[in-house]
Each structure stands twice: as structure tokens, then as C-alpha cells.
Amino acid sequence: MQVTSLFPFHKLPYQVWLMMVKRRMFPLLIASALAVMVYIIFTLSRSQPGNHQHLYPRHISDQSITPVNDTKHFMVGAYKEHRVTGCSVRIISIFRRDSVQPLYCVFYCGTHWANGTKAEVQMHSDHFGFPFVTTDVLCPNLPDCNPSHVTLATQADAKLAQNQSFLRIQNLVKMEEEEFQFNFTVCWSNLFGDYNNVLQVTQTLEMYKLLGVQHVVVYNTSCGPDLERLLQSYTQEGFVEVVPWPIDQHMNPSRGWQPIEHGGDIHYYGQLTTLNDCVYRHMYQSRYVLLNDIDEIITPYQHQTLPQMMDVLQRQHPKAEVFLIENHIFPKSQFEPSGKFERPRWRDVPGINIMEHIYREEPDYRIYHPSKMIVRPRAVEQTSVHSVLRNFGQTVKVPPNVCHIIHVRVPLRRGLTKKELHEDKRVWDYERQLVPNVDKALEQAGLLI
CATH class of the missing domain: 3.90.550 (Spore Coat Polysaccharide Biosynthesis Protein SpsA; Chain A)
Structure with missing residues (x-):
């Protein structure tokens, strides 16, 4: 089994690690830590000079406002949607109301890329007449994809989108x-x-x-x-x-x-x-x-x-x-x-x-x-x-x-x-x-x- 097909322990949010400590789940905690170490070693080995296969977003935004390439729109935060049937990720965004165009959600699935799927754009009803409006972009579920990062693109081809800025998807785990x-x-x-x-x-x-x-x-x-x-x-x-x-x-x-x-x-x-x-x-x-x-x-x-x-x-x-x-x-x-x-x-x-x-x-x-x-x-x-x-x-x-x-x-x-x-x-x-x-x-x- 390839390392990249293991459960992605390296993406676990800190709340899950904290839960394992609180519940004294030490065997699972040790196993998770070892898996993270193996993942890091494996990732470093693949990034050595001469290895041209790229399996991770080149640009991950650390900003609270990220422009969407070739549009007048902006991404703010990407969140796993656990409540809406058929929706995988919700991207809180700011859209120019008079400049809406077809957009695609491009996922990095933890181990591979997925070509873009048509995004559903929901502009909020309250904008008070200003040109820009708070907008939800709903990205559909994809089979065989457990996404860790997402971006919005004007084309569906994942290869073309890989140079864009991606958002880290938050709320991956539905905590109680x-x-x-x-x-x-x-x-x-x-x-x-x-x-x-x-x-x-x-x-x-x-x-x-x-x-x-x-x-x-x-x-x-x-x-x-x-x-x-x-x-x-x-x-x-x-x-x-x-x-x-x-x-x-x-x-x-x-x-x-x-x-x-x-x-x-x-x-x-x-x-x-x-x-x-x-x-x-x-x-x-x-x-x-x-x-x-x-x-x-x-x-x-x-x-x-x-x-x-x-x-x-x-x-x-x-x-x-x-x-x-x-x-x-x-x-x-x-x-x-x-x-x-x-x-x-x-x-x-x-x-x-x-x-x-x-x-x-x-x-x-x-x-x-x-x-x-x-x-x-x-x-x-x-x-x-x-x-x-x-x-x-x-x-x-x-x-x-x-x-x-x-x-x-x-x-x-x-x-x-x-x-x-x-x-x-x-x-x-x-x-x-x-x-x-x-x-x-x-x-x-x-x-x-």
C-alpha cells in the first residue's frame, strides 16, 4: 500500500489531537504521530531534486481575502459542509454582483487532483445596493475525493488551476x-x-x-x-x-x-x-x-x-x-x-x-x-x-x-x-x-x- 493512500493523519485538526489526549487514547495517539512522521519523510523524499511529480498545492493562501484569478471576486474561507446534501465544501466569498461568470471548484484530494466541478453561486440577499456582496459558493461532493484544499477557477482543468492560490478547508471533522x-x-x-x-x-x-x-x-x-x-x-x-x-x-x-x-x-x-x-x-x-x-x-x-x-x-x-x-x-x-x-x-x-x-x-x-x-x-x-x-x-x-x-x-x-x-x-x-x-x-x- 502506498503511503499516500493511508488515512491522512497529517491533516487532523488540533481538536482531534486534543480529544485523543483527553480520552487517554494513547495507542491511537502514538500510531497517529508515527503516521505523520512517515508522511513527512515520504513527502520530503518525493520533493528531492529530479522528482517533477507535484502532489500538493504550490500556493496555499494565508490571507483572509484571496482574489480569484481572472475574475473580480474574492475567496475568504473554505469550510467542509456536513449539513447540506450533495455539498462538499462551502466557500465564503465576496462577489462583484454585475460580473458573475461560470466557476469551477478545483479540489486537492489529499493524494491527487480532481478536475473542477461546476460551482453553485449563492449571493446573499442583503447587499444594501453596493456593487460587492457576500456570497456562498457551494462545491459538490466528488467520489473518491477527501478534499483538503480548494480553489475557484474559470476553467475545469485541474492542471491549469494548480498555479492558483488554494484555501485550506476548515471544519474537516464534525466535532460533537x-x-x-x-x-x-x-x-x-x-x-x-x-x-x-x-x-x-x-x-x-x-x-x-x-x-x-x-x-x-x-x-x-x-x-x-x-x-x-x-x-x-x-x-x-x-x-x-x-x-x-x-x-x-x-x-x-x-x-x-x-x-x-x-x-x-x-x-x-x-x-x-x-x-x-x-x-x-x-x-x-x-x-x-x-x-x-x-x-x-x-x-x-x-x-x-x-x-x-x-x-x-x-x-x-x-x-x-x-x-x-x-x-x-x-x-x-x-x-x-x-x-x-x-x-x-x-x-x-x-x-x-x-x-x-x-x-x-x-x-x-x-x-x-x-x-x-x-x-x-x-x-x-x-x-x-x-x-x-x-x-x-x-x-x-x-x-x-x-x-x-x-x-x-x-x-x-x-x-x-x-x-x-x-x-x-x-x-x-x-x-x-x-x-x-x-x-x-x-x-x-x-x-x-
Whole structure:
């Protein structure tokens, strides 16, 4: 038997290795490690000078945005699709809406190449009129192919596509929930411009820790220097994952959601694409994913933590997979009068002190009132910002007295006086741990004098 026909242990994701260690599956672990060593030796021997047979993609992209040759489109992430019949791989992409052409999925099958098969292009319904749109490309199942890498090509001939950039296929193993690395993951999109709201971001991250979140992901195009230092500190700690998002190198992204008013090629620096990519990245890593912005905190009001709240909500709604959480505005122009949290140590830290803003607007339910979401990612096919576009389960609107978003920002209903606002001190319930934790995080980042 040739080495290349053995089970491809060298492509096992780290979660599988971790599972074998946790379950003390030492014989299988040793056998797998030996197989990897044999594979490496075999691969090196085949790559010696004089051997011209090429059995591995020459160019594997390590970028979050990869152009598709001879098109105006871009690939973002490739994911094994375990839920849709007939579909092998889903490629999260960005397509130019007026330039769609026939495309082919070309697979590297671990031991051999497969000629391209016709790709199914599904442009998302939400694009707000911009030229570029988040797009799913569905690649069909192929017999005798266990793909490890994929690319999109304008021709089906695999030999012609071998010089193109390939994406590593993620989610190869369908992990069970008990094997997930995280219970709760927060997806933030997108960070751009000179955003430097360090104090509010630190308070938000430390609040999420107290609420039971283990992982926060931010797609970063650019930010202010102080926030950059803070994110680096949290990344070293392992709590934050920063995904570089250089979309401004490929197109002119918009800072808003209306092309007539804001211009540009794509909505909010590709926010819809990053949200979808984040869902798929964590489909078999996290039990729940929170989809919200960097200045928002999805906060339970009848439970101390998010896990406690979700346990109750799931028992009440066993078929629910998407939970809509109302956005509530806390105007940054209204301050708590006692100055209880006007801390001298925080004065020179750039950003908003959310603990000083305890007055909440009552939403105007006569007009559209947006929500953000907590989702079980395995039930989501496509998502927008305020709702899912396609999913497999039920959607539940969570009552605001159970959970709502604390969103400290400019007022939405500008005419309201302080007497017309609701006092909401929910963040103060966590002050005993929150304040020293914020101090410690700022010190570790070198941002406290």
C-alpha cells in the first residue's frame, strides 16, 4: 500500500489531537504521530531534486481575502459542509454582483487532483445596493475525493488551476458539542479607521469574561495605536483573536450602509462577510456565537451569566437555534450625577467610561427596532447583521427584561431628557470584580500611568 493512500493523519485538526489526549487514547495517539512522521519523510523524499511529480498545492493562501484569478471576486474561507446534501465544501466569498461568470471548484484530494466541478453561486440577499456582496459558493461532493484544499477557477482543468492560490478547508471533522473548545464566542466586526475607544473596549471585554464568554474575535482593518496595544495584550492572553481584514487593499469599502450617502464598494468594510465567516470558523469550536458590535454588551438581567440564561432559554425553547436580543441605547451624553465611577486612574485612558452612563432610552416600537443575536452556529447557513437569512431551526425573540444589549453611544432619540430615560445600573452589579479587572488589563497593556 502506498503511503499516500493511508488515512491522512497529517491533516487532523488540533481538536482531534486534543480529544485523543483527553480520552487517554494513547495507542491511537502514538500510531497517529508515527503516521505523520512517515508522511513527512515520504513527502520530503518525493520533493528531492529530479522528482517533477507535484502532489500538493504550490500556493496555499494565508490571507483572509484571496482574489480569484481572472475574475473580480474574492475567496475568504473554505469550510467542509456536513449539513447540506450533495455539498462538499462551502466557500465564503465576496462577489462583484454585475460580473458573475461560470466557476469551477478545483479540489486537492489529499493524494491527487480532481478536475473542477461546476460551482453553485449563492449571493446573499442583503447587499444594501453596493456593487460587492457576500456570497456562498457551494462545491459538490466528488467520489473518491477527501478534499483538503480548494480553489475557484474559470476553467475545469485541474492542471491549469494548480498555479492558483488554494484555501485550506476548515471544519474537516464534525466535532460533537462536548468536544468544543469554547462555550461562548463573541464575533465583532469590523474594526477600521482610527477607532481608539480603549476604555469602553476594555470594560466590554472584562464584562464578557464575567458573563461567561471564553473567546472574542475581531476582524481588524485598522484602529488607533492604544487600541492596537490593548488587543495585542488580550491576544497574548488568549482571550481575543484578531483576524487581519485588509479589505481596503482590494476595494473601496464604505463606512456606512447606504451607497448613495456613504459611497464605496461594499457595506461597512465587508461586515456581512466577516459575520458569516466568523460563524463558520466557530461552527465546531463554540456552542454559541454572539453576533454584535464592539461597543455592545449582550447582558442577561435575570441571570448572573450567559450560560445560566441560555440553559433556561433552551429548556423553554428546545427547537430554538437563533435568539434575537434587543438593542438598548445608553446615551453617552447623560452622566450619572454622583461621579461614583469617575476614577482618576482612567482619566487619561482614551474612550468612554460605560459605568458613568446608566440612563437608557426606551425603544420606539412604532418604528423598526434592530436586534443582535446569540446563535447556535451549526444551525446557521447565512446571516445578516440583525437577523439570519437562512437557518435550520427556530428563531426566538428574547424579552428585554430577560436580556438586552447595553449600548453606550450617541443618543438615538435625541429629544429625550434625563427624566424621560430609564435608570439602568446593571453593569454596577459586577463592579466588585469589574473595576479591578479593568485596571489589571490596562496595566498589562501598558495603558495606565
